[in-house]
């Protein structure tokens with residue numbers, strides 16, 4: 102693409118910036134997970150506009166494990182509890198090596214089923 106990268110350079114890909122590129126995404130700053138429904142774009146490293154697990158040879162080898170664990174944990178929580186957030190979801194980010202949510206989402210989990 103016209104860039105010259107000297108041999109031995111350390112290159113760090115800014116996945117955060119790519120994920121917020123208005124040339125790639127409509128309203129990139131808006132938290133709108135439904136944008137992925139029927140979009141054909143997924144996170145497994147074949148769509149370069151969305152690369153939470155990286156891409157290619159140095160992409161995350163734990164992806165299958167991470168997907169399984171995350172889906173299981175989320176499914177268990179949703180199956181067993183109702184969550185009533187105290188306030189609406191605020192997606193403001195806090196900086197870091199991995200971006201995280203700035204204001205914790207506080208709520209009381211209410212069990213669906215009484216334990217016995």
Ligand code: HEM
Pocket residue numbers: 152153154155156158159160161162163164166167171
């Ligand atoms: C949601 C969970 C996870 C996310 C978002 C994630 C994301 C990433 C990313 C972005 C990279 C760098 C890829 C690159 O340099 O192009 C990476 C590398 C790596 N991940 Fe993960 N990861 C997750 C879970 C895991 C798990 C569960 C394991 C192990 C069980 C794991 C093991 C590794 C290893 C060993 C590397 C280094 C690969 C290399 O440099 O060749 N990750 N991960």
